[in-house]
Amino acid sequence: RDISDRRNAELQIAQGAQHLRNVLNSVAAFVGVVTPDGILLQANRTSLQAANLKHADVIGKHFADTYWWSYDESVQEQLRNAIARAATGEVIRYDVKVRVGAERYIIIDFMLAPIVDEHGQVTHLIPSGVDVTERRLMESALRQSEERLRLATDAGNIGIFDHDLRQDRVEYTDIYLAITGLNDLRSPTRADRWGRVHPEDWPLLEEKIQRAEERGESYDMEYRIFHPDGSLHWMVVSALVITDAEGRGVRVTGAVRDITNRKQAEETIRHSEERFRSTFEQAAVGMAHTDQNGYYVQVNERLCEIVGYTRAELLQKRFIELVHPDERARNSALNEQLIAGELPSYAVEKRYIRRDGSFVWVHVTASSVYDELREVSYRLAVIEDISARKAAEAALQELNATLEQRIRSRTAELERSNRELDQFAYVASHDLRAPLRAINHLANWIVEDANEVLPPASQQHLATLRGRIQRMEKLLEDLLTYSRVGRRPTTVEPVDSGDLVAQIVEMLNPPPGFSVTAVGKLPTFSTRRVPLELVLRNLIQNAIKHHDRADGHVNVSVREEAEWVEFAVQDDGPGIAPAFHERIFHIFQTLQPRDEVEGSGMGLAVVKKVVESIGGAISVDSLEGQGATFRFTWPK
Template structure:
């Protein structure tokens, strides 16, 4: 075996080259050698793989390498290489290459000018940094998006160091707290915290720094630049690199108005609770007073009616005992006495009925209006000369049957009672009006002068002398009170000689 020094030296160089190539391959790096005099390039197999070149060709013309450099990166790449040659200095440069299949890869190039006699060579290594570059670009884009969100957020945002010092604040936070950004940086958050909230802050800070919590939310007061307290809602979370806390992210929202509104709402709630208590007591008192009033009305009506019945009986007995013996004038006076007793009893009954409206619990049922009206007319038993006409297709509604029946009974009864002739026609119509029904009870009677339209709905008011016409003046006032207790209204359209049209509204469904 040839063991000459020359052979040993070649073996050592070959072994060194193999180790270098192995190291470069392990680092995903390739070597290259440019002969500037001959304008040729030598690329190692790993270099050709990184650049996407023909794996069989190791030597290329220098002017060919422009073909695989991304056109956007060629001007800076060419300028970097030319400057290195001119200045005889090492260089590092990153650029993109385009593979034949269109794939784009990032490459980091390191080179050095090596003088060789009168010749020059440019040698170096290159490395595929595509994944690292993509990660950097992704991180940069993410940071750019974060900065955009950070600066444009509608709420205050800040980053604080693990020690609790301001690192970064956005403009919205500066506006909320009335402080320029530079006055925050480097200061501890507690310096502008209301003294009453510092203990609370310390508790949450310890929970975050110890890892007991990763985020928390709480209300606190900061001191505004002009000295007043600003209520805020703070959401703090941990920013970490593995197990190491790198910063705190704080979202700070101004809730001063919300806090004031909440306190006002609580104050109003307290007032409402007090009012409800007073109302409950008042309701109980009213119920007791109503009960007492009912009892008083019952006793009073009984005590008033008893002597009236006695007077009526006495008048009857006198008439019977002195039958045929009483002069005409005394007989007229006796008849007038009986009519006064009947009027007094009617007044008492009307007054009691008026007082009870709206105080008695009435059952809501399904009411067929046509059936109700026929029942009312039958109970009134109109004289033979009167006709009561009911419009077709009367609706059905849920309401207080007795109350509505009483309204119709009073209006129809009045139309008959106050008619100026022994015969007449009464017409009842109905049409929808929003959530109500609009009824009309019209007659062909004598009519009523407009100056009395309001007067007739007042209790005890009549348009004729009571000595000439028996009337208590309670009926229409009862109608008005019943209708208004159902949130309806009643009115009259009439004129002398044109009959009367009484209108009233009634809810489709009574509550």
């Protein structure tokens, strides 16, 4: 009997185990049995078939080391921790990815539940899982779609509202509250939402809202609202109405966008167009738009005045019809280049034929105006009446011809004068000097032969005669120098102006106690040495000769610029009264009687002519009794 009872018990256990396997295999979910320490005891047919496994592949192994989990160590570690927690009586549940084939995975809703005996001890763990891959992918796609929608509305600064008409409950996005100025309210009411609409826009918007709620009509509208700070904003709303079986609205979902900037831009464009139209019509020049075929499509009143046609008449013509026949070929070539994009614009002077048959000179500037696709929209021409200018140019040409003739005559006259001046220089150099030398020799002989027997008065007369002869010779020399200024070519060479001043001082040999000083280091530059030496020698010599003291001082200084140098010859002599500042540069002018100071009155005239002949200028700065400073500029 004991043996029979044992066999019956074993049979019942076997039948129970088989029943459990049958139950597990009948379940569509993944189910198994695991020991508290993680050894897999049972795995139903669904879990094995999903991965094409056999019992021998997994039974008796640690659950975490089986095929489903062994693709990733972190997944295995997560499962080991879950088994350890479940062994203490905790139910574990989480989504996890398991392997069901080569490079094939599914997502399961995984649960690990403990089985306890009558003593509360965990005897087994039941792992189960449901394939939720498709659902999770759909949820992920939905989340991505919602995120894309959110990003799109955020990027577009679009506010969304959802109004449940049955419960009168409205949900808003943060952007909706921000752009409508309602973000200072936690739960905006209907009055809050629509109470800030501009009074002029509210009646039409209210009508659209009522028709949407009562008839299920969707609506779009632009309207204005006031923000709490008093600023006015333009909005555009697009609302979609969901209706019930009877066609009444039950839900309104809409989008709102702040279009204030667009409206301001449109207003700016409108003002710009108005300004353009005003400029076009009121311009002091003719303006026209032409199409691809050259027909006028828009002209202003000034163009009508220039050509004598009415606006209606011009709009029936091609622009080439107004061009003078002699200039049409050139104008057509330019226009073809403009059409081909070879020229961005062109400007040309030409003649238009007026309605009365006369012609008018115009200056035309033409260019292409492009649309947003870089296609030529039209051509703009600006036409200026230049008839008066052309008449002035013709008169100027005639005047120039007259002036050129006068210049030629004057040049011939100057050439004749120069020849006469050359002849005079020759006479002064030869014919006048010879008698002077003879007179001088005769006076010298008288002094040598009879000076002792001549009375004192006669001796004085002879001395005066000899002085006058010397002065006349000096005058002839200065006249000759004056006549040759600017007519004798000299070479350009490096000139050390400091050495030049030193050589001049040595040649002039000032009296003992009289000083001539170069202030600072005078520059070296390329110039014509001879005329510069002549100018400096005359100025320094004048300063010495006309000084009223034997211990006088003369300073020579230079200020250098990029293209010229300025020399200054400064003395501490008697000075020159301002009334004589211009006079001293004229020929034969002296400030002292010639009997007191020997001089021809030519020195400063020669200096001025030399300086001006090379493009410089000379001036004097002086007051009577305070010395004098002569400044002259000399090109490099």
